Amino acid sequence: MTSTWTEPANTPVALLLLGQGTDPASERGVDCPGELPAPSDPDLVARAEAAKAALGGRVFVLGHHYQRDEVIRFADVTGDSFKLAQQAAARPEAEFIVFCGVHFMAESADILTKPEQRVILPDLAAGCSMADMAVLGQVETAWEHFQDLGIAGDIVPVTYMNSSADIKGFVGRNEGVVCTSSNAKRALTWSFEQGSKVFFLPDQHLGRNTAVLEMGFDLDDCVLYDPHKPQGGLTDEQLRNARMILWRGHCSVHGRFTIDSVREVRERVPGVNVLVHPECRHDVVRAADHVGSTEYIIKALDAAEPGSAWAVGTELNLVRRLALAHPDKRIMFLDRTVCYCSTMNRIDLPHLVWALEELVAGRVPNVITVDEKTAHEARVALDQMLALP
Numbered sequence: 422m423t424s425t426w427t428e429p430a431n432t433p434v435a436l437l438l439l440g441q442g443t444d445p446a447s448e449r450g451v452d453c454p455g456e457l458p459a460p461s462d463p464d465l466v467a468r469a470e471a472a473k474a475a476l477g478g479r480v481f482v483l484g485h486h487y488q489r490d491e492v493i494r495f496a497d498v499t500g501d502s503f504k505l506a507q508q509a510a511a512r513p514e515a516e517f518i519v520f521c522g523v524h525f526m527a528e529s530a531d532i533l534t535k536p537e538q539r540v541i542l543p544d545l546a547a548g549c550s551m552a553d554m555a556v557l558g559q560v561e562t563a564w565e566h567f568q569d570l571g572i573a574g575d576i577v578p579v580t581y582m583n584s585s586a587d588i589k590g591f592v593g594r595n596e597g598v599v600c601t602s603s604n605a606k607r608a609l610t611w612s613f614e615q616g617s618k619v620f621f622l623p624d625q626h627l628g629r630n631t632a633v634l635e636m637g638f639d640l641d642d643c644v645l646y647d648p649h650k651p652q653g654g655l656t657d658e659q660l661r662n663a664r665m666i667l668w669r670g671h672c673s674v675h676g677r678f679t680i681d682s683v684r685e686v687r688e689r690v691p692g693v694n695v696l697v698h699p700e701c702r703h704d705v706v707r708a709a710d711h712v713g714s715t716e717y718i719i720k721a722l723d724a725a726e727p728g729s730a731w732a733v734g735t736e737l738n739l740v741r742r743l744a745l746a747h748p749d750k751r752i753m754f755l756d757r758t759v760c761y762c763s764t765m766n767r768i769d770l771p772h773l774v775w776a777l778e779e780l781v782a783g784r785v786p787n788v789i790t791v792d793e794k795t796a797h798e799a800r801v802a803l804d805q806m807l808a809l810p
Contacts, residue, residue: 555623593801623670697734
């Protein structure tokens, strides 16, 4: 028996395949003017190569570590979000920065590059669930609450790089600092030299893990502010006594790893080294053998002994790429259930080809622009991070 498959019509309940069409009620920026190439087009690689060659030095392609291999192969530089933003700023001769990552990363690149350079995100629906968990209006409401309690003057706001330009701007105008997963301890150390409390956005796990495991705080020093509850779900006394006020946000990928994942892999693979990102839950990080940023994970596996076994708690595209790069080591995903970053994976080869071919045709698609005031305030917080001792 044979059967045929017909693509569903564009009804209100049909999936928006490959980012085509618009559904403003559920997500922003899913509209791509023009037709995307079919994902099954066997000429996609050749088309990407031809378009990139035609643009030459006018275009600079950035690829985040969590991107698909099919996209990474066309990146001029790979790295984490801050490294890529810095690399964009270091290429003032490039007219176009094509950022294969997610929205907040492209915003950071726009903030750090020259006004005449244009930053392009191949699919505007490539957002970040963690960054979207901290909305400016909610954060400002929390800050007003702190002011009413008379504690705002004691608080230094710190935001993780994985946040929107709006949130970075809020932190900048309130004399705070941006941090990465690599320098979070330095950022917190500096912050506690400026005040007695820290308001940490948007990833609760990075804030808690850094304060407790690297700086010697107690879990009781940390409280969780839930923007969906009145006064964050905290009493005035809890806020006055807290040293770390953590925003209730998390990474949808790293947050899925559990202590059971660690126990299961240790039982299944004797002698395995468990290596996780600090965005993982506190109990997972405590149970791991090694903890560090994406760049740390890469360097740790590069330096690992041949024949050693590693269970890695981070995004699957990177874990798989590292496993292929080190066939002399046993590198596996920490959780047996496969999990990609769904928004990072919105950047696929059809979207990249479309963006590059639009540039060749003289049309500039999906430009990410941060308004001048927000960019200035965000740059203050970013510059403070760069000035950390």
